[in-house]
Amino acid sequence: MRITQGCFSFLPDLTDEQISRQVQYCLEQGWAVNIEFTDDPHPRNHFWEMWGLPMFDLRDAAGVMMELNECRKVYGNSYIRLSAFDSSHGWESVRLSFIVNRPKEEPGFRLERHEMAGRNIRYTTRSYAADRPEGRRYD
């Protein structure tokens, strides 16, 4: 399966040139871009690991692309996403987020159903990959 989190997951994977243009857009808005990676892409896992701090005060997308390539060297078989933070009043949150790297195989999720009283069912979404220890999930 293909996880479709983030802004551009329904398009063919973005090329580095396309990624770079999106980063440049974020920087022009005054947003700080952060690189985040994970091997636990549960839809409610909000806190992917940070590859350094959000890059504040950056003017050129090349800086982000350089870091992204470094991150890919270490976590090339994990999910990596770029998130852009807007510090302006009234937002103070993420304004754009998109996946820029995926593991070769995306095992996806199992939906567990726990039958409750009446016809009620309690659902749990479980990542197949997360059954294995952190760091060895996409080996």
Added chain:
Amino acid sequence: MPPNELMTASIPTNRRSPPEENNMNMHSMTVRGKDRYKSGVMEYKKMGYWEPDYVPKDTDVIALFRVTPQDGVDPIEASAAVAGESSTATWTVVWTDRLTAAEKYRAKCYRVDPVPNSPGQYFAYIAYDIDLFEPGSIANLSASIIGNVFGFKPLKALRLEDMRLPVAYVKTFQGPATGIVVERERMDKFGRPLLGATVKPKLGLSGRNYGRVVYEALKGGLDFTKDDENINSQPFMHWRERFLYCMEAVNKAQAASGEIKGTYLNVTAGTMEDMYERAEFAKELGSVIIMIDLVIGYTAIQSMAKWARRNDMILHLHRAGHSTYTRQRSHGVSFRVIAKWMRLAGVDHIHAGTVVGKLEGDPATTRGYYDICREDYNPARLEHGVFFDQHWASLNKLMPVASGGIHAGQMHQLLDHLGEDVILQFGGGTIGHPMGIQAGATANRVALEAMILARNEGRDYLHEGPEILAKAAETCTPLKSALEVWKDVTFNYESTDMPDYVPTPSVAM
């Protein structure tokens, strides 16, 4: 001043027209002293409801009415009557006024302007002291402002066009239970409009069949599906059946996509107790969102907004019934006022027009509604029908929803008119897709992502829109087929409600 000239410089809250500019706004005619309280009937404009020298206080509520007096009725007297009948006055002088600080409680009409290009209609600006209103109650605010005066005989018609709500009053309301920022964080969706669809046909599907539509649409790529306004609990599908099957669909689609999904479970019912019961069940099942209809009334809406805040629930409002009083230009209440009231009342989503779809909505007026929902400060913009500066004092932002007769082929226009913080709902445009519901959803999502990508790259997406879509369709058969089926569908009809002021280019010297 030519009647159609744009008065951008005017801030009606604190400007008094010089007499030579508008000779209607003459001095006060108020009778003072003991003559004021002589038994009998006195003109409203002499009773203290017409005060052209009055400067509204920062804490005053200000209402702008479009007044159409009966033939032969003096517009100033008609406007003063509106001020009187929406505050302290009755048809005759009463001595009991003298037991009160009557001058404070009298609403004061302080300005009357002829409406541009509309003979017989006048804009009346009326200021109300904040002490006239109960804190945190739309019911009280609306009972005061529109409770009595709309059937007043000396008027042919009356419309509440806009209101300035002072920060002091705004701060007595909870505001949107969740707000745009937290909704996006909770849903993990950033940088693009959200996508939804209303399940069709809106009547007759069994719970199981209904859940099928929800699953297909969410799995295909939508973020939300939606109950329609009249889906409550009918013989063909009782509410618990719908909720159970819908949540199976939501959870299955979440696992299939790795994304957070939601379906607006309509909890509208005959009593508050029933609504609370349905909302509690939705929460128990793990729904992220519930839905109510405008017809449940302002107090019920505020109650559900408080419930939603307490229970981490997004609250969707369907503006069912609003066109009965918002659509006609001469009589009723403008939707911009309803939007302001609903932001105070505390809903998270409100249908606010599509511009390009099948339902009423002129682009400039719609822009005004969207600004009211989403901005922390609205400067007066007469060309958008926004008459007052409005501070929202960090009240949460309200997500506008565009629904009704829109399809993937219009994506560039929708993004241009409505921006990024909006929910685009393609009901027919998803479910009516020739390759099925999943394909319909995918077509919409691909069209949207392609357009956002192009916009961020700095392309002139409005003009290159069809080209951008055609390119995206090369790798997406569902989008290709959507563009073919609906390529010629547009809804071009004259709007019945639009701004009275239009910009006129100034002549370069």
